[in-house]
Amino acid sequence: MAVDLLEKRGSNYSGRPVFPLHESAGFSRATALMDYGNDHQLHRKMLQKYFNKGKASLHRPFQAQEARALVQNLILKPENRQEHLIRFATSIIIQISYGHVIEAEDDPYLKIVNDVVHHVLPVIGPPEGSVVDLFPFLRHFPSWFPGAHDAYLARSTRPFVEQLHQYPVADIGEQMRLGTAKPSFLAAQLEEMQSGEGNHAITLEHIQGVSAVLYLAGTDTTASSLSTFFLAMVLHPECQAKAQQEIDAVVGSNRLPDFNDRPSLPYIECILQETLRWHPAVPLGIPHTSREDDTYNGMFIPKGSIVVAHARGMALNEEVYKDPFTFEPDRFISKPTGRGEPYLSGSFGFGRRICPGRFLADDSLWIAIATALAVLSISREIGEDGLEIIPEDKFKLEATSQPLPYRCRIYPRNDVMRSLVA
Numbered sequence: 001m002a003v004d005l006l007e008k009r010g011s012n013y014s015g016r017p018v019f020p021l022h023e024s025a026g027f028s029r030a031t032a033l034m035d036y037g038n039d040h041q042l043h044r045k046m047l048q049k050y051f052n053k054g055k056a057s058l059h060r061p062f063q064a065q066e067a068r069a070l071v072q073n074l075i076l077k078p079e080n081r082q083e084h085l086i087r088f089a090t091s092i093i094i095q096i097s098y099g100h101v102i103e104a105e106d107d108p109y110l111k112i113v114n115d116v117v118h119h120v121l122p123v124i125g126p127p128e129g130s131v132v133d134l135f136p137f138l139r140h141f142p143s144w145f146p147g148a149h150d151a152y153l154a155r156s157t158r159p160f161v162e163q164l165h166q167y168p169v170a171d172i173g174e175q176m177r178l179g180t181a182k183p184s185f186l187a188a189q190l191e192e193m194q195s196g197e198g199n200h201a202i203t204l205e206h207i208q209g210v211s212a213v214l215y216l217a218g219t220d221t222t223a224s225s226l227s228t229f230f231l232a233m234v235l236h237p238e239c240q241a242k243a244q245q246e247i248d249a250v251v252g253s254n255r256l257p258d259f260n261d262r263p264s265l266p267y268i269e270c271i272l273q274e275t276l277r278w279h280p281a282v283p284l285g286i287p288h289t290s291r292e293d294d295t296y297n298g299m300f301i302p303k304g305s306i307v308v309a310h311a312r313g314m315a316l317n318e319e320v321y322k323d324p325f326t327f328e329p330d331r332f333i334s335k336p337t338g339r340g341e342p343y344l345s346g347s348f349g350f351g352r353r354i355c356p357g358r359f360l361a362d363d364s365l366w367i368a369i370a371t372a373l374a375v376l377s378i379s380r381e382i383g384e385d386g387l388e389i390i391p392e393d394k395f396k397l398e399a400t401s402q403p404l405p406y407r408c409r410i411y412p413r414n415d416v417m418r419s420l421v422a
């Protein structure tokens with residue numbers, strides 16, 4: 001049904017509802033939240049040109065380098081796992097989008113994204129997550145009015161959101177003036193706008209809107225998917241052992257896996273796909289709306305309806321996935337060895353709003369997972385009683401779905417593998 005409506009009838013089902021909390025926080029210019037129309041199409045053109053499959057693969061050497069840095073950081077400070085995951089995702093987005101390399105903990109780009117992750121996302125939640133989304137008029141009420149407090153809190157996060165829109169564009173603009181700007185998505189857009197070549201309709205506001213969404217859409221989603229992967233490895237040591245056997249057999253023990261190995265590592269592929277299915281990072285997708293009245297299988301769908309592509313619901317469909325709550329990568333292996341179940345198709349959304357960063361994200365996740373499995377042992381902590389601490393399979397929904405904080409042990413499998421990321 002999602003494919004029938006959101007893809008085959010995409011011209012009708014590609015709008016977005018108004019998200020009052022996100023608007024109050026200052027996100028009305030962001031690609032993911034704007035309604036379908038000319039501005040959205042301009043955003044998509046900019047994104048598609050730069051993040052299509054062919055272009056995305058040009059970034060693989062840098063993604064592999066960042067995956068090594070991630071694993072190295074995890075060995076040095078395993079207790080900061082979540083920060084390392086966010087930093088991995090952020091470094092990739094920032095390098096590709098703005099040509100900027102994060103070198104220090106107090107990097108201004110890192111600070112901006114951390115501020116948004118820690119101060120803004122928990123307040124605004126996922127689109128449709130608050131009482132203000134259901135009753136938008138509450139956003140105009142004073143903050144003491146029940147329900148209006150959310151809108152007040154969202155408004156108070158505006159300075160962080162403004163920084164997200166303004167800083168990269170101003171910084172790269174200045175670098176271009178000085179002639180020091182490195183090649184990046186943002187520099188390419190600013191150059192095109194200033195030269196008067198390309199699409200004349202693109203304005204600074206469009207560029208700021210896309211620039212802000214890259215930060216947001218690309219970091220938290222990637223980091224939470226990786227956090228889900230680490231949790232799965234702690235809960236399922238048998239899957240980790242099987243994956244490591246595959247890597248040892250195919251890649252050997254004197255080099256790290258690289259993108260050329262991907263077709264020869266089917267079980268690693270299954271682990272990635274099962275991570276995306278088991279707990280999709282964006283479990284409800286982002287709601288679409290319809291522009292016109294429509295009828296589907298005899299059901300009347302009035303203009304302006306909100307259509308939610310429930311990725312988590314699809315992932316848990318027992319008619320498609322046996323024991324859907326269980327993390328079981330073998331489910332995708334062809335019959336008769338496995339069950340031949342299909343990869344989840346909705347993890348990155350549908351139709352004209354499908355995630356434009358999906359190729360980049362897929363590469364980032366694959367190389368991080370393959371490198372981590374090659375080099376690391378990810379295991380359970382031992383409690384004071386001498387017993388293993390088994391984390392709970394529990395998730396929280398903020399802007400994305402992510403595991404509740406959990407403890408685990410992370411250490412190199414052996415000195416040889418460790419030396420490969422040093």
Ligand code: HEM
Pocket residue numbers: 031032033044047051213214217218219221222225281282285286287288309346347348349350351352353354355356357358360361
């Ligand atoms: C694991 C990582 C990611 C996941 C699971 C994910 C998932 C999604 C989903 C479900 C949507 C909504 C699609 C719809 O409305 O049908 C979306 C939209 C979007 N994503 Fe991603 N995404 C990821 C990474 C990225 C990255 C790395 C980028 C940027 C390079 C990105 C940029 C965007 C943008 C700009 C939109 C808005 C598209 C629009 O409204 O037209 N995402 N993503």
